[in-house]
Amino acid sequence: MIYEGKKKIWAEYQKEIPEDHYFYVRSCIRQSFFPASEATFLDITRNKLGKDIFETEHHTTCGGIAYHSDTIPQETVMTIIARQFALMHKYGYENYVCSCITSFGLYCETMETWREYPELQQKIAENLWKSCHLEFAKPKFLVHASDLIFKYRMQIAAKSKYKLVNKNTGEPLRVVEHIGCHYSKMFPSKGVGGAEYPYVLVGMVEAWGGQIVDYPERRHCCGFGFRQYFIKGNRGYSLSNTHKKFESMEPFKPDMIITNCPGCPYFLDRWQYVIAETQGKTYGQDGHGIPVFTYEEVAGLVMGYDPWDLGLQTHQVSVEPLLDKIGIPYDPAKKYLGKNGKYLGEPQKPQCLK
């Protein structure tokens, strides 16, 4: 592997990411499975870095998952998107940051289609007025929330308490990155680092002391596949694709996985559980899995957030071996406590996965 070669490609995909003043839009999946990640994103950007990230309770889903499950027409999803953009405009913002990769890809695709077919844009603007009495507008800058954390990665590093380093050996942790397919595969220029060697997560990991591990199925989809997951009879597709990735990364012995898509960490985490429970196979050390994180969780960890504030207790693959490796303290007794210290009981133990 020639690192310099990758650097040359990264240099060609420089995406303009404004420093401040964003309209924030949440992700359905991240809210459901990783609510603490979105909370951490807002806490870091607003309270630690002093940025203006605005959220309104009036925004909704972008409809992307329903659209990619083929259950609503393109015109419907475009009008919902137009409504989100219009809210941004209404609250006086022109930079739009979204938490979801499916949304991000769909926004890029939609804006490109509008650009190519102005008559369609006109129709959507009319739909928007008819349904919501909102004024049509488009963001000046569209970024994914991982783009922003990438932009602030050095500031985060400067405030960090821990590094992605094995405290016993002093060696950088071996980190696998997984980029959501809809981040840049459709429009390479919209992603930091392009489509083939995206830099958005690599940059974070490098800034925070870790070492990126490239492996043959790095670019492969986690296997979500929308309808391929929602219908139980189709889930073999989803499972098989994640399995293919883990078989490919196994010889590289990664310490952890970082992701920028909300769905991927759920799948990469849970399919390890299914593989372990059905095949008896685990990919981490001593019967453990390889822990999978959102970029917000990793940012939070290096900045010294309490792992249970980050929601790591809701992962199926246990994170403790990695926390020990880095030297991040945690209180096992507090893992399953509610907000006011109420003990919520413990989840059952998996049969195979430690």
Next chain:
Amino acid sequence: MIDFGFSFSPSSRINLDKADKEKFLSLAALEPDVLKCMACGSCSASCTAGAFEDTSVRKAILSLQNGLSDDAVKLLNHCMLCGKCTMVCPRGINTRHLILSIQKIYGK
């Protein structure tokens, strides 16, 4: 063990690393012309059995190259050895003879 209600799907991907080269080389020693196929499809187009069953010399050769010998044998199962494919092959492969050799080496 938990029954999740679904299971792994078999992969369709041909893995050339695992293609059995030895057997193919022994076929090529006996039938050097097997190497000359350029996948034009004249054999399949003229195949009498191919009109009714999945029979194709072209596909059988390809399957052997890909290490899928069971598929290859299946693709020749309904061959009646009429020899039309031998007549039309632009590379002059004695396909009829080749089919017999494939059956001999790979058949059960």
Next chain:
Amino acid sequence: MGKLYDRLMKDYRLREGLNACINCGTCTAICPAAEFYRYDPRRIVDIVQHQDDAQIEELLKSDTIWYCGECLSCVTRCPRKNAAGLIIMALRSLSIQTGFFMESEKGRQMYLLCKDLNHNILNYGYCIYARAFKYDAHLEAGVVWQWVEKNIDEVFDRLGGNLDKEGPGAMRKIPQKDLDELKKIYDITGATEMLENVKNAGLKKAEELGLTEEEYCQKIYTECSPKHFNH
């Protein structure tokens, strides 16, 4: 040029996604569905570009068009700027419009997908709504999700969420006025009508099979014929 092809060409995704295909196979080479289903996106693009309505109709009635996971990895690779994934999306829409989706096992799954996802959107404002995501239907979500489900309000409070509460935050209660706007969008952009058609087609089928709605849902949720797979 056939009528189905004409209808496909009205779809912006087809116009964007179909240039001349050279059958090079870069899409199929890395397609997650091509590896785990009997599926070859290259051939779909080729069939569509031949503009033969009989073949297109066969596609619209087949399981084939429902195998794609819409990851759009094919888009990056095509040397002719085609987008197999977008073409599939257009084919699926047409299959639903024509009612042909009811003729394949995978197509009939539309009933449940339309019902669940859009129920979430129109009632809560989310595609995925944590409270509706049940361990019983998702054993793979793990024993940890069983725990989350049991303590869902506590867990969301603990993790900085705002489950079903007023104001901004994760999984907040989205104001009714905003949900009403979503419903209006559905009404004027054809989603309501489409959902109604999918629903009626499914209920009719259930009746034909002598199944209750619940039994029918269970059937399409779990069934998976071996014909979809490679071996």
Next chain:
Amino acid sequence: MKNNILVIGGGPAGLEASAVLSRMGYNVILAEKEKRLGGHLAKWDRLFPDQTPAKEVLDGLLDGIKDVKCFTETDVNSINLLDRSFNAMLSNGITILADAVLLASGFDMFKAEKKEEYGYGIYDGVMTNADMEQVFREGKTFSPAPKAIGFVHCVGSRDEKAGNPACSKVCCATAVKQAIETKELYPEANVYCFYMDLRMFGRHYEDLYLRAQKAGIRFIRGRVSEVAETSEGRLLVKAEDTLSSRPVKVTLDRLVLMAGMRPSEAGHKVGRQLNLSVEEDGFFSSRDGFLSLQKSKLPGLFYAGACTGPKTLPDTFHEARSAAMEIDRYIKENFRK
């Protein structure tokens, strides 16, 4: 008085045209930007279809230019048309007044790193056709002996995303030739060619293909989709075997990319100064596509070789000779009345 003819480019086209013009009695001045003459030919080992050593051809060309004034490592800094002669200032400070100019600026190799998914310049085992010729030419061997090697046709050719929708004409035959040479060096290795169409159009080319098949080289009809590095540092290559409609993967030690032809940057620099028109593919446009192939729209300025699109060496030599004849006719009609 001898008429001055300026030849821009010292590759096969420029050398052969210079030789013919000089035999005709013209005063030929040749400007070549590189240190040595011969262009891409000088970097090649053997030539398809019969594996003639490139050096033999190059030596033959160099024999013909004994009376030509050659400036190497010399750019054309500026050039313009004065009345009916061209005034060119070379980077070595010499100014030339020429009655006719032959543009033989050839082609640049497509930059294989632009096909990011193939990992040229990133994965150690990935190389180009030109790299492979250098290996052959220097008599180097791969150690340990490779177990599997692949050749990828159409890299940066027939590829709209790479900005080159056209076929580069020579890559199929080059790939098959290099595959045969590789198989000769490493008889135990599995050798694969990934192609979309095999364009073996020339005399003896199909024989080359047949020879490769008989040598056991495997032809896979599918364009390589992506390349990655395994934990052992080998290359995992994925394509579709479109003839069986199934995805395929193979692990290789080396992957050779057939980088195609792009218009020469240096040629464009000259072209811009003279307002020469280029077609959509970036190559210069001839006055017409049949009878005036060697003529530009500018009187006195002629083309030969790959500056008007991908060409084989024999094509290039034909063009060089016919350009010399066109120049001769032009000089006789315009300067000797």
